[in-house]
Amino acid sequence: MSVIVVEFITLDGVVEDPDGSGGTPAGGWAFRHGREAVSGDKFRLGALLDTGVLLFGRTTWELFAKLWPGRTGEFADRLNAAAKLVASRTFHEVSAWQNSALLQGELADAVEREERDVIVIGSVEVAKQLARHGLVDEYRLLVFPSVAGAGRRLFDDVVHFELVSTTQVGPANLSTYRTR
Numbered sequence: 001m002s003v004i005v006v007e008f009i010t011l012d013g014v015v016e017d018p019d020g021s022g023g024t025p026a027g028g029w030a031f032r033h034g035r036e037a038v039s040g041d042k043f044r045l046g047a048l049l050d051t052g053v054l055l056f057g058r059t060t061w062e063l064f065a066k067l068w069p070g071r072t073g074e075f076a077d078r079l080n081a082a083a084k085l086v087a088s089r090t091f092h093e094v095s096a097w098q099n100s101a102l103l104q105g106e107l108a109d110a111v112e113r114e115e116r117d118v119i120v121i122g123s124v125e126v127a128k129q130l131a132r133h134g135l136v137d138e139y140r141l142l143v144f145p146s147v148a149g150a151g152r153r154l155f156d157d158v159v160h161f162e163l164v165s166t167t168q169v170g171p172a173n174l175s176t177y178r179t180r
Contacts, residue, residue: 016151052117
């Protein structure tokens with residue numbers, strides 16, 4: 001089992017509000033590069049969508065549950081069919097998006113018990129909490145040629161990684177890093 005964090009990120013490390021739905025002053029920075037820049041399997045998840053489990057925090061799950069169930073196509077069909085876990089202490093209803101279930105117990109403990117690969121999409125606080133417990137094995141960061149100037153960042157401290165690969169994906173750069 002591996003834990004993989006996937007994030008849209010700016011050159012200055014901001015991950016907050018890439019689509020502008022959060023209403024932040026710099027929001028929408030990823031979507032300014034066009035729909036093709038953010039659509040499809042940009043993170044190269046491939047078969048992981050079939051064999052792994054997607055892990056969301058409540059806010060990201062709610063956003064995705066509004067957008068994805070009505071979409072079709074190869075990537076949308078696989079994303080919609082994928083197993084999904086929602087980490088939330090306050091949310092109790094996840095029927096709006098097929099194959100979703102509430103994560104049971106404490107986040108780190110539940111992830112350690114998981115036998116499938118876990119893919120954290122967005123959900124910055126979930127990713128940070130798993131990183132604090134040393135559970136993240138890989139980061140797939142789609143780096144956009146934008147500087148937000150302010151906003152939540154994925155990394156708050158000095159961290160060193162091993163660069164595994166980097167590939168241009170439209171206007172962005174997909175970089176894969178391993179932590180161990």
